[in-house]
Ligand code: SF4
């Protein structure tokens with residue numbers, strides 16, 4: 001899923017201060033699951049904004065709504081009336097959701113209420129971790145299903161850096177070294193020989209290196 | 223044809239090799255490099271020029287050229303952290319054109335460990351892929367995208383190793399790949415745990431690695447217990463055992479600790495020299511180039 005985190009209330013107040021009628025719009029998909037922008041968070045953030053509005057004399061009028069998916073035009077439709085009757089929208093969708101709204105409502109200011117962080121999973125209660133950098137040419141099969149591009153801070157493809165420790169990455173004491181995980185995993189599934197070959201430089205063009213990406217499926221265009 | 227480096231000649235001849243490290247300053251003045259070169263002249267066969275280990279400083283290419291001009295053979299360090307394959311290959315061509323004959327390919331400490339932690343992450347290719355690129359440039363005269371190199375290109379490529387990195391099997395996989403990718407010499411991270419280093423070099427001997435590449439063991443003179451503690455706290459590739467720190471503390475005041483740090487360094491060199499498979503010593507001066515002559519003399523190198 002896409003994992004995001006809420007911006008701070010002072011930051012949101014600064015972003016919204018010139019508007020009066022504001023729609024706080026949640027999204028029922030990824031950001032609901034990662035507890036950043038679902039119905040519950042819409043309610044919490046709206047309350048916090050109302051309090052901030054009282055303190056700073058801002059006259060905010062906050063309306064709350066959550067739709068199933070902000071990155072999908074079919075669901076965005078459901079929010080049209082609410083968007084039209086407000087001056088601005090604070091979207092609690094991911095970066096894609098915010099932009100999908102902005103593309104559809106050309107005259108309405110749409111603001112991001114979240115910092116979209118990564119594609120990841122819930123690793124443990126309250127801990128979300130990044131697992132995929134969407135490089136566009138997946139190499140997981142070569143690394144025992146552990147992504148060196150995403151989970152190694154230096155995206156090394158041929159083994160660990162010198163700073164690798166059995167219990168941590170050079171960069172963060174609270175994260176494992178991806179290469180220790182890859183080594184143990186490949187050993188465990190009897191594929192350690194995969195590490196002895198030199199992996200050539202990666203083609204980053206299918207990733208963000210090739211510019212903003214688009215997938216065209218001719219079979220779905222007819 | 224480009225000339226063969228002194229370092230390469232010594233590797234081929236089987237001489238015991240001393241290399242040292244020069245850390246340029248964050249300045250545009252060539253004086254610092256010239257001053258450092260005064261300390262580094264004569265004994266070391268070649269001197270590494272660090273590539274922005276703690277954030278931006280005078281470029282390692284410029285530092286290498288200044289050393290070369292002062293009569294010192296440089297080892298041009300090049301990290302994959304800051305430059306993509308276009309810039310790396312371009313810099314390698316430029317270095318060779320300016321007379322640089324040795325390069326050390328490494329990934330470099332992550333940018334978040336430098337003073338420029340907000341910097342974007344590059345890591346387009348890794349250190350082994352950089353070694354392989356240099357090998358291809360040397361052997362086939364071709365760049366990664368297939369472009370033919372105009373004229374001659376020849377540099378001696380080396381790499382780094384961290385003897386303390388565990389497990390040993392993974393450590394050896396990485397070392398074997400570096401050698402296969404063209405590393406003719408290996409400079410190790412500073413050795414403080416001699417037992418761990420002995421186990422590492424023994425394994426490298428068993429795997430036949432030491433007969434394919436020249437391993438130069440890294441040593442570093444510690445200034446004080448406080449410096450040692452902060453270094454090992456910050457850099458996970460620098461393993462300094464408690465026993466070393468206790469010895470420094472027990473030495474007493476600052477001057478006594480610095481003296482003890484030097485004594486530890488000399489002892490380490492002497493013990494390393496007796497190990498099979500070690501082809502030389504790399505003095506990681508970390509900006510304290512003035513200590514190099516003292517180390518070389520005291521260790522009887
Ligand atoms: S290899 Fe690419 S697509 Fe596959 S998990 Fe890693 S970043 Fe994602």
Ligand code: SF4
Nearest residue numbers: 152161169170177178
């Ligand atoms: S410690 Fe491991 S995960 Fe971290 S940068 Fe080095 S190889 Fe990558």
